[in-house]
Amino acid sequence: MTGAAKLLVxxxxxxxxxxxxxxxxxxxxxxxxxxxxxxxxxxxxxxxxNTTHPVAAKDYWGGGIRSYIATKMLRAVLIDRSRxxxxxxxxxxxxxxxxxxxxxxxxxxxxRGSSAVPGQFKSGLYHLATQFPxxxxxxxxxxxxxxxxPKGAVLPIPMTCTVRFGxxxxxxxxxxxxxxxxxxxxEVIKLAGNVKA
Amino acid sequence: MTLREKMFxxxxxxxxxxxxxxxxxxxxxxxxxxxxxxxxxDNLKARVNAWWVMIAVLAVTFAxxxxxxxxxxxxxxxxxxxxxxTLTPTRPGDYLPLLLAFxxxxxxxxxxxxxxxxxxxxxFIPVYGFLLLPAVATFAGDTHEFLExxxxxxxxxxxxxxxxxYAPALLLLNIPGYQGSNALLLLYLLLIVQLSDVLxxxxxxxxxxxxxxxxxxxxxxxxxxxxxxxxxxxxGGALYWITPFTWLQATAISFVIVVAGVxxxxxxxxxxxxLGAKDWxxxxxxxxxxxxxxxxxxxxxxxxxxxxxxxxx
Numbered sequence: 351m352t353g354a355a356k357l358l359v360x361x362x363x364x365x366x367x368x369x370x371x372x373x374x375x376x377x378x379x380x381x382x383x384x385x386x387x388x389x390x391x392x393x394x395x396x397x398x399x400n401t402t403h404p405v406a407a408k409d410y411w412g413g414g415i416r417s418y419i420a421t422k423m424l425r426a427v428l429i430d431r432s433r434x435x436x437x438x439x440x441x442x443x444x445x446x447x448x449x450x451x452x453x454x455x456x457x458x459x460x461x462r463g464s465s466a467v468p469g470q471f472k473s474g475l476y477h478l479a480t481q482f483p484x485x486x487x488x489x490x491x492x493x494x495x496x497x498x499x500p501k502g503a504v505l506p507i508p509m510t511c512t513v514r515f516g517x518x519x520x521x522x523x524x525x526x527x528x529x530x531x532x533x534x535x536x537e538v539i540k541l542a543g544n545v546k547a
Numbered sequence: 548m549t550l551r552e553k554m555f556x557x558x559x560x561x562x563x564x565x566x567x568x569x570x571x572x573x574x575x576x577x578x579x580x581x582x583x584x585x586x587x588x589d590n591l592k593a594r595v596n597a598w599w600v601m602i603a604v605l606a607v608t609f610a611x612x613x614x615x616x617x618x619x620x621x622x623x624x625x626x627x628x629x630x631x632x633t634l635t636p637t638r639p640g641d642y643l644p645l646l647l648a649f650x651x652x653x654x655x656x657x658x659x660x661x662x663x664x665x666x667x668x669x670x671f672i673p674v675y676g677f678l679l680l681p682a683v684a685t686f687a688g689d690t691h692e693f694l695e696x697x698x699x700x701x702x703x704x705x706x707x708x709x710x711x712x713y714a715p716a717l718l719l720l721n722i723p724g725y726q727g728s729n730a731l732l733l734l735y736l737l738l739i740v741q742l743s744d745v746l747x748x749x750x751x752x753x754x755x756x757x758x759x760x761x762x763x764x765x766x767x768x769x770x771x772x773x774x775x776x777x778x779x780x781x782x783g784g785a786l787y788w789i790t791p792f793t794w795l796q797a798t799a800i801s802f803v804i805v806v807a808g809v810x811x812x813x814x815x816x817x818x819x820x821x822l823g824a825k826d827w828x829x830x831x832x833x834x835x836x837x838x839x840x841x842x843x844x845x846x847x848x849x850x851x852x853x854x855x856x857x858x859x860x
Contacts, residue, residue, distance in 0.1 A: 360629070362829060464639075500639045507645045508625065510633040510828055510836075 593833025811846025
């Protein structure tokens with residue numbers, strides 16, 4: 351499957367701010383298409399794929415063939431966006447994974463956008479950052495994928511997409527949730543360079 | 548000489564040249580002092596290494612035969628089109644025609660060649676692709692810069708699919724007294740085009756002073772163009788024994804290939820720079836993208852094909 355992803359969208363890794371190391375990390379990226387998860391996954395070296403888990407929405411990836419791809423091939427963690435049980439913490443499965451020392455790939459916008467730069471981040475990234483101060487937070491920018499697979503489309507248009515990994519960031523002392531999320535979003539946008547919104 | 552022996556000699560010659568280039572790169576690498584000098588040598592080494600890979604792929608492809616050649620060129624077109632579309636701004640309204648270009652037009656063009664359909668292969672994209680791609684784009688209801696977007700789709704498919712597919716289409720030609728040897732004709736075309744690019748680069752680095760087109764293609768020099776172009780033309784003439792041409796014909800045809808290649812390089816370079824890029828892509832280390840290597844071929848292949856078809860079949 352990573353072969354198919356590379357053929358269609360290239361997924362060329364660009365380690366701009368850090369090296370591909372096996373330290374515990376939370377990669378957070380802009381989200382524009384269903385192919386994003388596979389693209390980041392394909393851009394990681396094979397040795398990191400075993401310990402890095404994409405976070406995917408249960409409502410989309412929870413059933414049928416998608417479920418097989420998500421859980422068996424990508425070893426993804428499924429998150430309940432609809433909060434079917436109001437008392438459960440939707441982040442619980444992510445926290446379990448991080449407790450095991452594993453790394454995660456998350457899309458903090460929570461949903462797919464349609465422009466080159468990401469929209470507002472949801473607070474999940476902040477909560478994970480406060481609970482796991484030792485995990486490196488690595489901003490990731492996915493270039494071009496919003497053009498490859500627009501919302502509603504099924505087949506991706508082949509495109510050369512780069513996956514840009516930025517410098518790790520951390521939650522600053524006494525930083526507010528809003529300030530942190532805005533700073534994290536700015537880090538992803540910075541990796542985009544001078545693209546048009 | 549049999550076909551096999553000729554192939555052997557040509558590939559042997561290319562391998563010998565590459566070996567010399569690798570040794571030269573190693574020596575230059577030890578002697579380079581300045582940072583810019585070292586960067587040039589590093590790029591030279593990357594280019595030579597990429598050539599080893601490309602020659603290996605080509606040799607295996609030729610050994611496997613006609614179908615493999617078509618498949619490999621279909622992938623060359625695929626990657627070239629992918630690069631073209633990546634650099635060209637498109638809108639969500641272009642989704643359907645782009646899908647059509649990648650997954651219908653491209654395979655159909657190569658299937659037509661595979662099934663010996665000269666009449667259809669030669670007009671499929673210039674007529675049907677030309678008219679239908681913009682027509683399909685209207686379904687999205689987006690009229691913003693419609694003419695520009697249509698032109699991008701048409702140029703993308705013409706250059707990366709249609710023009711490049713003329714190279715493997717050489718296998719279709721039925722040349723009296725040359726049956727079964729068409730693979731050599733394809734090899735001849737690729738050899739002349741790429742040798743011309745390489746020798747222009749070498750002559751340019753050694754003697755280059757006057758820039759040919761500083762804004763369009765900053766590395767091209769008049770000295771490189773004349774020196775590399777003429778040398779290639781002479782080599783093309785000397786290689787007449789792998790072609791159905793006399794040495795005089797081979798020299799004249801090589802000259803056309805060289806000129807077409809230069810025009811292709813300039814045109815596609817102007818296009819990518821107009822799109823704000825220095826290279827079409829990153830696939831081939833030291834060279835840039837697939838289209839940086841195929842730009843001259845895309846112009847030379849159709850002209851070579853039609854010259855051969857007109858005068859020799």
